[in-house]
Amino acid sequence: MSGPEIEILLIEDNPGDARLTTEALKEAKVRNKIHHVDDGVEALAFLRRQGKYAAVQRPDLILLDLNLPRKDGREVLAEIKADERLRRIPVVILTTSQAEEDILRAYNLNANCYVSKPVDLDHFIKVVQTIHDFWLTIVKLPTE
């Protein structure tokens, strides 16, 4: 458990899911810091370090739910990928939807990957940890 702390932004409106994801990430091998926002407007304010988020660090990984209040996940995704300063941050769609059109749309908006939340807890924890391991320890990302 050394090296710089990994920053993860979790954009999820369901507190139960947010907590489960946080619990799963706590058991991860790599030290991480999870920031949780529960709607799309807050998420973009966080990423652009606006208002109360002026001092936050830009995250290394974004976990994004699709169905969010105020500004939904698809719009958030589109704005991230259109933003020169944010577009290289990996965005993992983590949602209950298994609808073909949601999957297609997410990839058309340049989501880095799309994951349906598994129903079973053990499976869910494993998936969250796999996402974490893959994006934060296996893949090489550009350094800013």
Added chain:
Amino acid sequence: MVSALICVGLLRLYAFEMASAHLGSSLLAIGVIVVLWRIAARSRQLNQQLEERHEALRQERFLIGTLMDNIPDHIYFKDRQSCFLRVNRALAELFKLSDPREAMGKTDFDFFLAEHAREAFADEQEILRTGKPLVGREEKETWPDGAVTWASTTKQALRDEQGEIIGTFGVSRDITARKRAEEALAQKTRELLRSNKELEEFAYVASHDLQEPLRMIASYTQLLARRYQGRLDSEADEFIKYAVDGAMRLQVLINDLLAYSRVGTHGKPFAATDCAEVVSRVLDNLKIAIEESRAAVRHSPLPKLMADATQLTQLFQNLISNAIKFHDREPPQIQISAERKKDPHAPLQALPPEVWLFSVRDNGIGIEPQYFDRIFIIFQRLHGRERYPGTGIGLAICKKIVERHGGQIWVESAPGQGATFHFTIPDAAKN
């Protein structure tokens, strides 16, 4: 004409006889009598023929009159301007005329609203133009009092002796009652389709939206079990276990319900499908279960037909995995076959449609006849969960898939004698 010829002949004969001038006057008298007698006979014969023709005409008129006065269908003759030449009594009554002759010279515009009269006029002009009959045309008749009636009409060209078209004539029958029944039936069918669709959508939305809160319940009871197992008292562990079990079972039920409703809402259009390929894919999917149970699955040649391949795969998979699951001590022996047949469930008709009749036979525990219908109902189970696990969705899904393909499914079995599941799929190419 004939008698005139005879007269001329006789006169010539007479002149000849005169010229000969040798024959006696008595012979001449006899000749005249014979001639006159012949003329009289001929005249009687002609009178009789005339009388017979009159009688035939009377008979003809009587038959036509009987037809025109009594037949409940409406009969008319019209000229080239669609003015009535003649109508029968039923049509006169329909027009509220006391005598059919009152219709003469009038047109449909005098009796109906222009909406119908215009259409009838156009049809008749078309017949005058083409000479082609209009058979069994369903006409919506609109009346000045707002009433609407329906008639099935056959019209054709009226020709004179030279074959020239001089008008039209036709027969029409009131089909208002049938038409209303058809409309009521169509309305009911539309309502039924709509409510079925709503029900399917409801089941889909319900099962889909129920998953979200259920996932929370299941996840947190599981998390509770993970974190606190053995750290509370034994009662708490037991309670947690039941909560986890219940949540997991509910999850399976909701998933099954979702799968069931997807048959109707997420079906694909039918395409040419090779059943042999479908079955081999199924056997591949069930490889582990087949090996573990030492099952022997055989199949005779299977056809290609129009179907939703994904659903057909699910259908065979459910039937074969049931056949594997419900076995006793003997390893499962499963035989799949298909043959082309006249549809055994088609209503009586001259040419019953052809179907493929599939059979999946096993040597398993069998089913008592009283459960033959129940097993196809959603979530109906015949055995304890410990011995034969499952929610009871498999055969309900099979039934829905078969019915979506326009077929039927049923079972033949006796306890301890194995079971044979039969289903039909219409042979779309042949029907």
